[in-house]
Amino acid sequence: MKRLLPHPFLTLILFVVWLLLNNSIAPGQILLAAILAVVIPKLTTPLQKTHPTLRKPVLAARYVLMLLWDIVLSNVEVAIQVLGPLRKLNPGFIVIPLDTTEHLPVTLLASSISLTPGTVSVEVSKDRRHLYVHVLNLDDEAKTIATIKQRYEKPLKEMFGC
Amino acid sequence: MNAVTEWIVVALLLLGSIFLLVGSIGLARLPDFFTRLHAPTKASTLGIGGVLIASCIYFSFDQNGLSVKELVITLFLLITAPITAHMLAKAALHQDSPPLERTRNADLTATAKDRENPTQ
Numbered sequence: 001m002k003r004l005l006p007h008p009f010l011t012l013i014l015f016v017v018w019l020l021l022n023n024s025i026a027p028g029q030i031l032l033a034a035i036l037a038v039v040i041p042k043l044t045t046p047l048q049k050t051h052p053t054l055r056k057p058v059l060a061a062r063y064v065l066m067l068l069w070d071i072v073l074s075n076v077e078v079a080i081q082v083l084g085p086l087r088k089l090n091p092g093f094i095v096i097p098l099d100t101t102e103h104l105p106v107t108l109l110a111s112s113i114s115l116t117p118g119t120v121s122v123e124v125s126k127d128r129r130h131l132y133v134h135v136l137n138l139d140d141e142a143k144t145i146a147t148i149k150q151r152y153e154k155p156l157k158e159m160f161g162c
Numbered sequence: 163m164n165a166v167t168e169w170i171v172v173a174l175l176l177l178g179s180i181f182l183l184v185g186s187i188g189l190a191r192l193p194d195f196f197t198r199l200h201a202p203t204k205a206s207t208l209g210i211g212g213v214l215i216a217s218c219i220y221f222s223f224d225q226n227g228l229s230v231k232e233l234v235i236t237l238f239l240l241i242t243a244p245i246t247a248h249m250l251a252k253a254a255l256h257q258d259s260p261p262l263e264r265t266r267n268a269d270l271t272a273t274a275k276d277r278e279n280p281t282q
Contacts, residue, residue: 092266114244
């Protein structure tokens with residue numbers, strides 16, 4: 001069983017996503033989805049690193065909802081900044097010291113930062129202890145860093161238990 | 163499809179288009195590479211999101227069956243957009259694309275380029 005399905009969760013997701021994209025549950029599509037869902041995880045297993053497992057799914061769901069809401073709010077903010085006078089913009093780089101160095105939480109944090117408008121993750125240091133971020137309008141450096149750590153890094157750390 | 167759903171679809175389409183337009187305006191207006199990066203990567207989140215949700219509602223009513231593939235497309239966009247932004251920023255660092263003069267902490271690009279820890 002373990003050899004046939006090295007990543008049962010990935011298999012399930014691939015199966016469901018294939019059927020959703022085709023918007024069909026015809027027998028042919030189910031067969032194709034099943035074949036892809038078994039073959040793709042087997043082919044990609046050598047590429048995968050071991051990741052910490054999700055400890056708190058409820059917290060993860062709440063995090064996603066919070067992130068979606070933040071995306072909406074800050075989209076409006078960036079829209080105003082883009083259309084307003086550009087002289088008032090104060091772009092800047094900041095460094096966020098990271099408390100966790102696991103691949104998955106750092107990747108998710110960097111993606112969250114890029115998704116919420118006004119900030120883009122530029123680079124992460126080799127030891128994954130510092131994340132370089134470009135901010136479109138940097139008013140208070142310390143406050144921006146504290147907000148990101150509190151709002152995004154803390155729940156991410158908590159849900160992976162690291 | 164009734165009038166209320168039609169209005170909702172129209173509102174979502176308009177909202178999505180407005181944000182896509184703002185993204186394009188930002189791409190044209192903003193002064194340097196790093197600030198330009200903000201506009202289009204963001205427009206794709208809310209702008210495309212709005213258009214896709216509108217499409218989802220329209221086809222769900224039109225074809226008598228929930229159409230959820232738009233939600234999957236939205237999810238793909240949300241996962242891939244930050245990676246695109248990250249790769250573009252990385253490329254800009256290695257091309258030594260100059261940040262705007264008044265950019266704060268512009269010297270951080272030197273250590274960021276080599277993925278070193280900041281020297282502070």
